[in-house]
Amino acid sequence: MQTRRHVLQCGFGAGVAATLGLRPQHAEAQALSSLQIFVPAAPGGGWDQTGRSIEHALRTDAIVKDFKFEHAPGAGGAVGLPKFIGTKKGQGDALMVGGMVMVGALIANKSPVKMTDLTPVARLTGEFLVVVVPEASPHKTMQDLAAAFKAAPGKVSWAGGSAGGSDHILAGMMARAMGADPKAVSYVAYSGGGPAQAALLGNQVTAGISGWGEFSEQIKAGKLRALAISADKRQDGIDVPTLKEQGVDVELFNWRSVFGAPGIKPEQQKALVDVMERMVKGPAWQAELKKKDWTGIYLPGAEFGKFLGEEITRITGILKDLGLAT
Amino acid sequence: MRQQPAWDDVAIGVGVMLLAVIVGWQTTVIPDNAIYAKVGPKVIPWLSTALLAAMGIALTVMGLRGGWEHEDTGETDYRSLGMLALGLILNIVLIDLAGFIIASTVLFALTARAFGSRQIPRDAAIGFVLALVAYLGFDRGLGYKIGSGLIEGLF
Amino acid sequence: MDTLSQLIAGFAVALTPYNLMWCFVGVTVGTAIGVLPGLGPALTIALLLPLTYKVDATAAFILFAGIYYGAMYGGSTTSILLNTPGESATIVTAMEGNKMARRGRAGAALATAAIGSFVAGTIGTIGLTFLAEPVVNFALRFGPAEYFSLMIVAFVTVSAVLGTSAVRGITALAIGIFLGLIGIDLQTGQPRFTFGVTELLDGLNVIVVAVGLFAVGEALHLAAQKKRPDGGEVIEVKDSVWMSREDWSRSWKPWLRGSLIGFPIGAMPAGGAEVPTFLSYFVEKRLAKKPEEFGHGAIEGVAGPEAANNASAAGVLVPMLALGLPTSATAAIMLSAFQSYGINPGPLLLQQQSALVWGLIASLYIGNIMLLVLNLPLIALWVKMLRIPEPLLYGGILVFATIGTYGISQSWIDLLLLYLMGGMGFLMRRFDFPTAPVIIGMILGPLAEQEFRRAMTISEGNLMIFVQKPLSLALLLIAVLALVGPKVWGMVRRG
Numbered sequence: 001m002q003t004r005r006h007v008l009q010c011g012f013g014a015g016v017a018a019t020l021g022l023r024p025q026h027a028e029a030q031a032l033s034s035l036q037i038f039v040p041a042a043p044g045g046g047w048d049q050t051g052r053s054i055e056h057a058l059r060t061d062a063i064v065k066d067f068k069f070e071h072a073p074g075a076g077g078a079v080g081l082p083k084f085i086g087t088k089k090g091q092g093d094a095l096m097v098g099g100m101v102m103v104g105a106l107i108a109n110k111s112p113v114k115m116t117d118l119t120p121v122a123r124l125t126g127e128f129l130v131v132v133v134p135e136a137s138p139h140k141t142m143q144d145l146a147a148a149f150k151a152a153p154g155k156v157s158w159a160g161g162s163a164g165g166s167d168h169i170l171a172g173m174m175a176r177a178m179g180a181d182p183k184a185v186s187y188v189a190y191s192g193g194g195p196a197q198a199a200l201l202g203n204q205v206t207a208g209i210s211g212w213g214e215f216s217e218q219i220k221a222g223k224l225r226a227l228a229i230s231a232d233k234r235q236d237g238i239d240v241p242t243l244k245e246q247g248v249d250v251e252l253f254n255w256r257s258v259f260g261a262p263g264i265k266p267e268q269q270k271a272l273v274d275v276m277e278r279m280v281k282g283p284a285w286q287a288e289l290k291k292k293d294w295t296g297i298y299l300p301g302a303e304f305g306k307f308l309g310e311e312i313t314r315i316t317g318i319l320k321d322l323g324l325a326t
Numbered sequence: 327m328r329q330q331p332a333w334d335d336v337a338i339g340v341g342v343m344l345l346a347v348i349v350g351w352q353t354t355v356i357p358d359n360a361i362y363a364k365v366g367p368k369v370i371p372w373l374s375t376a377l378l379a380a381m382g383i384a385l386t387v388m389g390l391r392g393g394w395e396h397e398d399t400g401e402t403d404y405r406s407l408g409m410l411a412l413g414l415i416l417n418i419v420l421i422d423l424a425g426f427i428i429a430s431t432v433l434f435a436l437t438a439r440a441f442g443s444r445q446i447p448r449d450a451a452i453g454f455v456l457a458l459v460a461y462l463g464f465d466r467g468l469g470y471k472i473g474s475g476l477i478e479g480l481f
Numbered sequence: 482m483d484t485l486s487q488l489i490a491g492f493a494v495a496l497t498p499y500n501l502m503w504c505f506v507g508v509t510v511g512t513a514i515g516v517l518p519g520l521g522p523a524l525t526i527a528l529l530l531p532l533t534y535k536v537d538a539t540a541a542f543i544l545f546a547g548i549y550y551g552a553m554y555g556g557s558t559t560s561i562l563l564n565t566p567g568e569s570a571t572i573v574t575a576m577e578g579n580k581m582a583r584r585g586r587a588g589a590a591l592a593t594a595a596i597g598s599f600v601a602g603t604i605g606t607i608g609l610t611f612l613a614e615p616v617v618n619f620a621l622r623f624g625p626a627e628y629f630s631l632m633i634v635a636f637v638t639v640s641a642v643l644g645t646s647a648v649r650g651i652t653a654l655a656i657g658i659f660l661g662l663i664g665i666d667l668q669t670g671q672p673r674f675t676f677g678v679t680e681l682l683d684g685l686n687v688i689v690v691a692v693g694l695f696a697v698g699e700a701l702h703l704a705a706q707k708k709r710p711d712g713g714e715v716i717e718v719k720d721s722v723w724m725s726r727e728d729w730s731r732s733w734k735p736w737l738r739g740s741l742i743g744f745p746i747g748a749m750p751a752g753g754a755e756v757p758t759f760l761s762y763f764v765e766k767r768l769a770k771k772p773e774e775f776g777h778g779a780i781e782g783v784a785g786p787e788a789a790n791n792a793s794a795a796g797v798l799v800p801m802l803a804l805g806l807p808t809s810a811t812a813a814i815m816l817s818a819f820q821s822y823g824i825n826p827g828p829l830l831l832q833q834q835s836a837l838v839w840g841l842i843a844s845l846y847i848g849n850i851m852l853l854v855l856n857l858p859l860i861a862l863w864v865k866m867l868r869i870p871e872p873l874l875y876g877g878i879l880v881f882a883t884i885g886t887y888g889i890s891q892s893w894i895d896l897l898l899l900y901l902m903g904g905m906g907f908l909m910r911r912f913d914f915p916t917a918p919v920i921i922g923m924i925l926g927p928l929a930e931q932e933f934r935r936a937m938t939i940s941e942g943n944l945m946i947f948v949q950k951p952l953s954l955a956l957l958l959i960a961v962l963a964l965v966g967p968k969v970w971g972m973v974r975r976g
Contacts, residue, residue, distance in 0.1 A: 049530075056534055157939045163666070194807035199625075204624035213825075290823075
């Protein structure tokens with residue numbers, strides 16, 4: 001039934017597009033004049049904002065003029081991905097926003113479709129994670145926390161986002177690097193950064209993990225103490241050591257990226273990569289990065305595809321360790 | 327003082343027991359992982375199964391003992407009920423195929439018919455205008471499209 | 482005094498014609514989307530985020546705050562008139578409010594909701610102005626154990642809506658708890674009761690269930706009745722559309738009590754807007770002079786929960802503005818709007834952006850007055866909506882329910898769920914099951930479960946945590962008292 005619906009839907013969609021002269025397959029593989037941006041999440045979230053920033057940057061720098069947005073929220077992208085694959089196959093002007101969260105969501109939910117079915121276009125931004133403790137906590141450094149964790153894993157509770165998300169993945173990676181069983185992590189999942197922060201500010205949990213941007217203001221105000229960041233090296237203007245520096249050999253970026261539809265021609269892929277390349281080099285995108293506090297970790301087409309493959313293997317491994325994947 | 331069983335009430339009781347069986351069966355299917363959590367994902371589902379099963383049994387017993395009072399709804403108008411149900415089903419079928427506006431027009435007209443209206447063309451026209459205004463309101467006001475479809479493609 | 486001078490400076494910002502215009506646009510749009518079931522302020526503000534590229538920060542936040550408050554007003558309108566809650570926090574309003582409308586008292590119900598919203602919104606905003614710091618410090622003392630105990634208190638409120646039979650009421654509650662469990666378990670990431678459907682992984686939307694149970698169920702129920710030759714039941718609008726002297730005297734206390742319940746719970750990071758409405762309903766039923774009217778259109782049951790709902794809306798802004806904590810979907814979207822302006826909201830927001838924040842707070846006072854002025858004359862118009870012939874009225878309700886359901890997810894599966902819930906609502910009506918416990922179970926069940934399991938993880942499985950923490954113990958005692966207190970009191974009086 002599902003399949004038939006998709007076939008019918010594609011039939012109708014293509015028909016209408018053809019009558020309106022929008023058929024992208026026949027467009028020349030030169031500069032794109034319009035883009036359909038597909039966000040597999042609700043309006044307002046991180047992926048939606050990435051999509052909106054792309055639109056803003058491309059418009060401002062006059063690279064692409066026309067945009068059409070589509071949202072298909074649910075389950076970390078596991079609802080939207082099959083929809084994108086089903087409805088946009090072969091359309092050279094379709095661009096889907098996605099990221100690391102989706103890798104985990106697809107594995108945990110045993111999704112029948114894979115991210116490798118898509119055409120990789122570019123990795124755009126990344127956000128490193130930060131490990132914090134409440135202001136009143138006795139733990140002053142990562143070593144303190146690690147020692148407490150090794151002594152009695154059950155007594156150290158970690159607040160973060162939903163189980164299987166990037167925060168939980170980092171907790172599992174850290175436990176493994178510290179020589180403990182990732183399943184022993186006393187992980188307290190919250191539905192978002194706000195409630196998790198509240199639990200930390202109220203001294204309800206031992207430590208917390210989240211994206212740098214979620215906690216940075218609390219850290220600056222001295223309400224939370226940052227012990228370590230998950231970046232590969234020290235970051236400009238942030239006086240927090242990395243995990244690696246403190247003997248926990250872990251590195252994790254919560255990256256966001258864009259993909260093309262499956263089944264597009266190599267020249268269509270190239271056109272999309274070119275658009276992203278021009279955008280990333282333009283002033284408007286750089287301004288957006290600065291404003292939103294995102295780290296630009298641009299990686300084009302094929303190289304991003306290779307990175308994606310490695311990331312899937314790595315995350316599958318850690319989710320298995322956490323008991324979330326089989 | 328035993329009375330005649332009220333079979334429709336018994337059916338409701340059995341239905342609730344059946345739901346308890348489904349909930350219980352699906353609870354056993356929840357993957358049990360060895361994650362550190364003192365209370366796993368199955369505890370509350372089991373509790374909910376038990377509660378449903380107990381209530382199902384209680385309702386069935388009540389039904390067998392003559393049932394409980396409900397509001398007198400008079401004779402059931404299956405024709406109208408079927409008309410409305412058809413409208414709902416067509417709405418689901420049409421909304422992805424033909425788009426929100428056509429699906430809503432059909433739903434509106436059939437609902438009106440189910441509620442006793444006999445002016446089908448007028449009702450369909452009202453439904454169409456209502457859906458069109460709503461669609462354009464969202465599109466122009468918030469830049470959000472309620473799906474895509476045959477008529478939606480014209481804007 | 483410092484606060485006062487800053488507030489006055491805030492009014493100077495908010496009262497410029499330009500900002501007043503945005504405030505007006507906001508409350509109008511907010512009222513409109515509040516009326517539509519399923520479309521909440523969070524989604525609307527998210528859709529309007531691109532505006533942040535074009536409008537200055539103060540104007541944008543005044544607009545967003547107007548939408549937020551406006552949606553709380555609008556949500557009650559359809560609850561009362563059509564038994565179709567526009568927002569999850571107005572589900573309770575539908576219970577008594579719609580019964581009032583059916584008895585020809587729609588005008589009074591809408592008026593007490595609007596004035597109650599104004600009173601509570603103003604009290605909440607005053608609380609936000611002067612009490613933000615102590616309230617937020619109190620709210621942060623709530624950890625998982627305390628929240629769990631608070632949810633137990635809230636569960637007691639089910640007893641107020643069980644109806645004539647405990648068995649049927651508890652069946653409804655159990656069904657609600659089951660519906661609430663559907664989706665990925667937050668604590669372990671495992672899918673529960675999803676039957677392999679990816680659309681179910683994020684769980685059911687409360688509004689879809691509520692609109693299905695109430696509105697679609699009602700439509701099926703009415704359609705199944707034999708038509709009378711006169712063309713069906715038309716709801717008569719009795720007496721005046723305005724509140725009588727008795728209505729006023731029965732409303733003012735519930736307004737105040739609802740505000741006092743709603744504001745602090747709204748300020749709690751996991752409090753939410755629905756829990757205070759349940760609590761307020763329970764309290765009003767227990768304190769009412771005529772408790773037998775509850776379930777048949779008691780004005781206290783509209784006045785209290787509506788006030789609680791609006792005061793909690795102001796409460797949600799407390800952790801957001803005082804600490805930069807987004808504790809509701811709407812607050813999270815508003816915080817991302819701050820980021821669009823390069824402002825990182827945090828504990829220092831008030832100091833670094835004091836003109837913006839105080840302008841926003843001042844515009845909340847203004848928006849509240851605007852909403853009252855906008856809504857009171859509209860009541861006469863809204864009431865006329867009930868004169869629409871039934872065939873067209875229900876056609877319209879079902880089309881709007883479609884917009885609210887399909888419009889957001891663009892998935893026919895949500896529509897199917899809406900109609901399945903409608904079918905269940907139809908059966909429940911026919912067999913005299915109360916529907917409100919379904920909603921209560923669905924909202925409270927998962928909240929209580931998650932907090933219970935969080936508390937167990939933190940305490941390493943020690944159940945004593947719930948009585949060792951004084952605040953948690955106090956809440957549990959309140960729950961016991963609320964449940965058995967009236968019976969004991971009755972025995973004492975009789976004995």
